Amino acid sequence: MFRKAILLLGVAVTCCLLWFAVYDYREAGPIARENLRGLELSLTTAIEKLAANDPSLETLHSFHPPDVAYFALVDRQGVYRFHSNHDLIGATVGRHSDQDISLLTRSETRVVLGTGERAYQFVSPVTLHGEPLALVLALHTYRADAVIRRARLNMTIVLGLVAVGWLLAVGLARYARRDERHREELARREALAKLGEMGAVLAHEIRNPLAGIKGFAQVIAAKPQETRNAAFAQSIVTEAVRLESLVNDLLAYAGNEPEVVADFPLADLLAHTVSLLQPDAVANGVTINWRCPADLLLRGNRDRIEQALLNLGHNAVQAMPDGGQLHVLAERSGKDAVVSIRDNGSGIAEEHRTHVFDPFFTTKSRGTGLGLALCRKIVEANRGSIMLQSRAGEGTVVTLTLPCAR
Structure with a gap:
C-alpha cells in the first residue's frame, strides 16, 4: 500500500510538472506577440508625431530604434512616400514586396527579410496632413522571442529532470527490491539456522527424559511387583512433566495467539x-x-x-x-x-x-x-x-x- 501511494504521488507530481512546462511554453507565444504589439503601438505613435511635425519627413531618417528592421509610409497608389531605406523612396510596393498593404485595416504577420531573418510586420492606417497613408513597420523578434526561448529551455529542463527523477526512482526501486530479497534470504537462512539450533536443543532435551522414561519403564516391566517401582514411576512422571513443560514453552514462544x-x-x-x-x-x-x-x-x-x-x-x-x-x-x-x-x-x-x-x-x-x-x-x-x-x-x-x- 505504501509503495502504491508513493507511485501515485510520483505520477501526480510528474503530471503537474509536465502540465506546467507545456502550459508555460504554449503561453509564451501569445506573450511574445503581445510584447511586439505593445512595442508597435509605441513606435507608431512616435513615427506619427515625427511625421506630423515635419511634412518633409526628413527627421524620420534619423529615427533608428534598435528593434525596428525597417519602416515605411505608403500612399494610395502603393508608392513609398518614405522608407528607412533611401533607395526605395518613390518605388512601388508591388515590385519590392509580396505583402498586401491596405490603407484601411490593420494587419500583422511574420515576414522573411532579404537577409533571411524572420521579422514581424505591422501595417497600420495613419493620416498625415489630411492624406491617408499606410505605416509599414517591421520589428526584430529576437528580444520578444526570448520569452519563447526561455519557456522552451524551461520545458527541456523540466522534461530532463522528470526523466532523471524517474530513472533514479526506478534504480532505487530496483536496488530496494534487491536489498529486500537479500534481507529475505538472510532471514530465511537465519530461520533455518534457528530451526537447526532448535532441532539440536529438542533432540538433546527430549532424548534425556525419554531415555529415563524408557529405562524406568523397562525395569517396571521386568519386575512389576518390586517395591522400588513406586520411585521409578515417580521418576517417569517427573520426566514426563519436564517434557510437557518443554513443549508448552515451545508452543508459547512460537504461537501467535489473538x-x-x-x-x-x-x-x-x-x-x-x-x-x-x-x-x-x-x-x-x-x-x-x-x-x-x-x-x-x-x-x-x-x-x-x-x-x-x-x-x-x-x-x-x-x-x-x-x-x-x-x-x-x-x-x-x-x-x-x-x-x-x-x-x-x-x-x-x-x-x-x-x-x-x-x-x-x-x-x-x-x-x-x-x-x-x-x-x-x-x-x-x-x-x-x-x-x-x-x-x-x-x-x-x-x-x-x-x-x-x-
Missing part, C-alpha cells in the same frame, strides 16, 4: 504471582518483598503478563539456591508502569548478557533457553519493553515497562 486486551489492577496480579512463587521461594530460603500502588491499572493481556512475571520470578529464585532476597517493586512513570524484579543471586557473566534474550540460549544444564526470550516476546506484544542489568556475584535486576490503562 490479543486479549483489558484493564486490570497490577497489585492483584503481583499478589497472585507472589503466591505462586512462594512454595519454591520457601524451599530455597528466599524471602519475597513486593510493593505496588493499589490504584495502578495496566492495559494488556493479563494472563500473558502473569506468565512473564512468573518466568522472571522463577529465574530469580533459582539464581539464589542458598537463600536471599527477592524484591518486586511497581510504580507509575508517566503513562507507563515500571515493574522491577531484583535479586541478590549469582548474577550473569558479562559475556552472556547480550545473549540472554536470544531463543535457546541458556547456561543451565537443564534448560531450554526460552524463558527470557518468551518474556520479551510477551512484553513487546503488550506494547512494552524489558531491560536486564546484572553483575556476576551481585545479582540481577529485570525492569519491565508496560502501558497503564487510559
Whole structure:
C-alpha cells in the first residue's frame, strides 16, 4: 500500500510538472506577440508625431530604434512616400514586396527579410496632413522571442529532470527490491539456522527424559511387583512433566495467539504471582518483598503478563539456591508502569548478557533457553519493553515497562 501511494504521488507530481512546462511554453507565444504589439503601438505613435511635425519627413531618417528592421509610409497608389531605406523612396510596393498593404485595416504577420531573418510586420492606417497613408513597420523578434526561448529551455529542463527523477526512482526501486530479497534470504537462512539450533536443543532435551522414561519403564516391566517401582514411576512422571513443560514453552514462544486486551489492577496480579512463587521461594530460603500502588491499572493481556512475571520470578529464585532476597517493586512513570524484579543471586557473566534474550540460549544444564526470550516476546506484544542489568556475584535486576490503562 505504501509503495502504491508513493507511485501515485510520483505520477501526480510528474503530471503537474509536465502540465506546467507545456502550459508555460504554449503561453509564451501569445506573450511574445503581445510584447511586439505593445512595442508597435509605441513606435507608431512616435513615427506619427515625427511625421506630423515635419511634412518633409526628413527627421524620420534619423529615427533608428534598435528593434525596428525597417519602416515605411505608403500612399494610395502603393508608392513609398518614405522608407528607412533611401533607395526605395518613390518605388512601388508591388515590385519590392509580396505583402498586401491596405490603407484601411490593420494587419500583422511574420515576414522573411532579404537577409533571411524572420521579422514581424505591422501595417497600420495613419493620416498625415489630411492624406491617408499606410505605416509599414517591421520589428526584430529576437528580444520578444526570448520569452519563447526561455519557456522552451524551461520545458527541456523540466522534461530532463522528470526523466532523471524517474530513472533514479526506478534504480532505487530496483536496488530496494534487491536489498529486500537479500534481507529475505538472510532471514530465511537465519530461520533455518534457528530451526537447526532448535532441532539440536529438542533432540538433546527430549532424548534425556525419554531415555529415563524408557529405562524406568523397562525395569517396571521386568519386575512389576518390586517395591522400588513406586520411585521409578515417580521418576517417569517427573520426566514426563519436564517434557510437557518443554513443549508448552515451545508452543508459547512460537504461537501467535489473538490479543486479549483489558484493564486490570497490577497489585492483584503481583499478589497472585507472589503466591505462586512462594512454595519454591520457601524451599530455597528466599524471602519475597513486593510493593505496588493499589490504584495502578495496566492495559494488556493479563494472563500473558502473569506468565512473564512468573518466568522472571522463577529465574530469580533459582539464581539464589542458598537463600536471599527477592524484591518486586511497581510504580507509575508517566503513562507507563515500571515493574522491577531484583535479586541478590549469582548474577550473569558479562559475556552472556547480550545473549540472554536470544531463543535457546541458556547456561543451565537443564534448560531450554526460552524463558527470557518468551518474556520479551510477551512484553513487546503488550506494547512494552524489558531491560536486564546484572553483575556476576551481585545479582540481577529485570525492569519491565508496560502501558497503564487510559
